[in-house]
Amino acid sequence: MENVSEKRFPLNAKDYKLYEEVGEGVSASVYRALCIPLNEIVAIKVLDLEKCNNDLDGIRREVQTMSLIDHPNLLRAHCSFTTGHNLWVVMPYMSGGSCLHIMKSFYPEGFEEPVIASLLREVLKALVYLHFHGHIHRDVKAGNILIDSNGAVKLADFGVSACMLDTGDRQRSRNTFVGTPCWMAPEVMQQLHGYDFKADIWSFGITALELAHGHAPFSKYPPMKVLLMTLQNAPPGLDYERDKRFSKSFKDLVSACLVKDPKKRPSSEKLLKHHFFKQARSPEYLARTILDGLAPLGDRFRMLKAKEADLLVQNKALYGDKEQLSQQEYIRGISAWNFNLEDLKSQAALMQDDGMSNAEEPDVTKNQYNEVVNPAEGISSGAANHSDAKPTLEKEDGFRDEDLENSLASFPIRPLQALKGCFDICEDDVDATGQVDPDQEIGRNEGESSGQNSSLPHNVMLEHKKCLSGSLLPDNFNSPKKVNGDGDRDYVQSKYHSERNHSGPLLYRQKRDTNNLPSADDTSEGAVIQRKGRFKITSADLSQKGPSNCNFSPVCGGPTNPTNLNATSILSSLQCILQQNSMQREELIKLIKYLEQTSGKHGETVEAGTVDILQVPTINREKELLSQVFHLEQSVGSLVEELQRQKMKNAQLEKQLISMASKGER
Numbered sequence: 193m194e195n196v197s198e199k200r201f202p203l204n205a206k207d208y209k210l211y212e213e214v215g216e217g218v219s220a221s222v223y224r225a226l227c228i229p230l231n232e233i234v235a236i237k238v239l240d241l242e243k244c245n246n247d248l249d250g251i252r253r254e255v256q257t258m259s260l261i262d263h264p265n266l267l268r269a270h271c272s273f274t275t276g277h278n279l280w281v282v283m284p285y286m287s288g289g290s291c292l293h294i295m296k297s298f299y300p301e302g303f304e305e306p307v308i309a310s311l312l313r314e315v316l317k318a319l320v321y322l323h324f325h326g327h328i329h330r331d332v333k334a335g336n337i338l339i340d341s342n343g344a345v346k347l348a349d350f351g352v353s354a355c356m357l358d359t360g361d362r363q364r365s366r367n368t369f370v371g372t373p374c375w376m377a378p379e380v381m382q383q384l385h386g387y388d389f390k391a392d393i394w395s396f397g398i399t400a401l402e403l404a405h406g407h408a409p410f411s412k413y414p415p416m417k418v419l420l421m422t423l424q425n426a427p428p429g430l431d432y433e434r435d436k437r438f439s440k441s442f443k444d445l446v447s448a449c450l451v452k453d454p455k456k457r458p459s460s461e462k463l464l465k466h467h468f469f470k471q472a473r474s475p476e477y478l479a480r481t482i483l484d485g486l487a488p489l490g491d492r493f494r495m496l497k498a499k500e501a502d503l504l505v506q507n508k509a510l511y512g513d514k515e516q517l518s519q520q521e522y523i524r525g526i527s528a529w530n531f532n533l534e535d536l537k538s539q540a541a542l543m544q545d546d547g548m549s550n551a552e553e554p555d556v557t558k559n560q561y562n563e564v565v566n567p568a569e570g571i572s573s574g575a576a577n578h579s580d581a582k583p584t585l586e587k588e589d590g591f592r593d594e595d596l597e598n599s600l601a602s603f604p605i606r607p608l609q610a611l612k613g614c615f616d617i618c619e620d621d622v623d624a625t626g627q628v629d630p631d632q633e634i635g636r637n638e639g640e641s642s643g644q645n646s647s648l649p650h651n652v653m654l655e656h657k658k659c660l661s662g663s664l665l666p667d668n669f670n671s672p673k674k675v676n677g678d679g680d681r682d683y684v685q686s687k688y689h690s691e692r693n694h695s696g697p698l699l700y701r702q703k704r705d706t707n708n709l710p711s712a713d714d715t716s717e718g719a720v721i722q723r724k725g726r727f728k729i730t731s732a733d734l735s736q737k738g739p740s741n742c743n744f745s746p747v748c749g750g751p752t753n754p755t756n757l758n759a760t761s762i763l764s765s766l767q768c769i770l771q772q773n774s775m776q777r778e779e780l781i782k783l784i785k786y787l788e789q790t791s792g793k794h795g796e797t798v799e800a801g802t803v804d805i806l807q808v809p810t811i812n813r814e815k816e817l818l819s820q821v822f823h824l825e826q827s828v829g830s831l832v833e834e835l836q837r838q839k840m841k842n843a844q845l846e847k848q849l850i851s852m853a854s855k856g857e858r
């Protein structure tokens with residue numbers, strides 16, 4: 193590996209003496225160390241390559257970026273090399289640690305404005321440089337703003353940075369899902385049109401709020417909720433009332449960055465000219481103000497770690513391992529947030545009930561709607577001036593149930609697919625087309641009516657659901673179109689009436705078939721002779737014979753003029769009844785078998801009883817259906833006869849017309 197610094201840093205582990213740990217990330221631990229030959233204190237980031245989930249490309253990218261950059265506000269690597277299964281990245285030691293650590297230890301309520309301005313200006317300079325060279329940092333946050341003993345500020349962590357120019361076609365926007373949820377721009381979450389440098393400007397705005405409050409907006413929420421809130425709520429901002437201590441220019445800066453439409457965000461270059469930065473001071477000022485009297489970084493890190501461990505134990509009792517672990521990573525502000533679909537689902541489920549009682553962040557969102565634009569100064573605070581802020585009614589927590597539902601319905605498809613490459617997504621849940629597993633759909637749609645009998649095995653449950661839902665015909669039987677809305681309502685009604693008129697399922701089928709009526713031009717069954725309502729008589733029907741005069745109401749579910757029906761539809765109805773009958777039998781037999789098996793342990797009595805109960809109605813129903821079939825056959829015959837008569841009448845009329853016409857010509 194190369195050595196990129198002017199000084200030649202050795203590429204051998206034995207030339208370094210590792211001291212205490214001073215930081216920890218997802219895949220790395222950072223140590224204070226001594227470079228023995230140069231007698232210089234350095235920081236060494238030790239990455240366990242075996243734990244990096246084969247993301248060697250990402251690591252190579254980080255190291256490359258760290259080596260190539262050359263800007264006083266960017267943390268540059270002295271050198272890097274592998275030792276055993278670890279990668280060591282040697283870099284300048286930033287003894288102040290990260291802004292996040294400093295806030296956690298001494299400024300839990302955030303920094304004063306001049307400090308924030310001084311820090312942010314340095315970060316912005318780094319972003320101007322990165323963006324100019326085609327890089328998006330993608331992980332701008334207080335945890336990645338490091339300070340050295342002199343108050344020099346450096347933006348660190350290129351673990352997730354991306355080069356906009358690193359593909360052959362010089363793509364203009366990225367399509368990957370990286371970053372830390374709280375700081376992540378909405379377009380990065382959405383994955384609709386990719387994203388660009390402006391994603392860093394959003395994160396920069398969130399970082400500004402983080403430095404002002406001591407934590408990022410929504411940081412108390414589970415990641416899934418953060419995603420939804422970022423996408424749906426008005427952008428967070430400085431509150432007119434709560435943040436009185438901050439200037440209007442600061443509020444303006446934040447609201448300029450936190451606009452959902454990336455095009456409306458200023459570039460880093462433009463932002464650097466913002467009047468907010470007029471109050472930025474020198475590194476010495478920072479050193480004097482926020483570093484003075486701080487304990488050594490290693491000690492602070494140890495204390496914070498112990499604090500987090502306590503929190504972990506407390507949370508364990510409350511949430512259980514999994515939830516609490518992701519929260520813990522979250523609290524630490526780790527970038528490569530490792531979630532999977534199941535986590536998201538369970539977090540989404542938690543959201544519905546948690547009441548958000550311990551939430552403090554929603555105030556920000558809620559208050560945004562109360563914020564007033566100050567026309568005199570042309571400055572607004574918070575979301576009031578965000579064109580994309582939605583002035584809808586919200587719950588106290590700033591979160592709307594309908595929105596949550598809508599979002600849950602739409603959200604998982606695209607972002608989660610995009611996430612597939614980056615995180616551990618359960619493949620089974622979303623197929624390649626983004627379709628939901630039909631089995632799951634069945635469970636979701638029919639679960640309520642079926643009462644979710646969990647004691648039955650899955651295959652029996654599905655069959656059983658069909659029985660309970662009225663029609664024993666499969667949904668797509670003879671009718672590929674699914675009936676929605678009123679069609680379903682009719683179906684539901686029919687199932688309750690099916691015992692009385694024995695026409696439930698058939699009625700349903702007839703109704704469904706109306707969705708599939710051929711168009712006026714459809715002549716597949718012969719030319720249309722007569723059309724009444726949804727029925728038609730075609731020339732093909734006229735060739736058939738049979739007895740006349742019958743009543744079709746049991747089949748059609750209501751009084752119907754038999755001349756309105758054609759023989760084809762009646763025959764298909766008869767076939768339908770027969771098929772339905774045999775399917776009913778099959779399913780009943782399956783149920784009986786299942787009950788026989790499961791009740792085996794209860795002995796003979798139960799088994800015999802079960803069969804009796806189920807067999808009696810089956811036999812009765814079969815008889816009724818057979819007699820219906822007989823009636824229907826008669827009806828078909830009479831209809832065909834009637835049609836024949838009409839046909840003859842027509843022929844006679846036609847003859848008369850022809851003879852009258854020929855007389856008229858003469």
Ligand SMILES: Nc1ncnc2c1ncn2[C@@H]1O[C@H](COP(=O)(O)OP(=O)(O)OP(=O)(O)O)[C@@H](O)[C@H]1O
Pocket residue numbers: 214215216217218219220222235237267283284285286287289290293335336338348349351525526527528
């Ligand atoms: N050069 C340094 N000097 C002092 N402390 C450092 C240095 N580099 C990193 N740290 C500390 O170590 C922590 C973790 O480092 P880093 O962010 O590079 O790891 P990571 O695995 O990329 O973490 P994350 O993904 O959470 O950003 C930092 O938050 C910081 O507190």
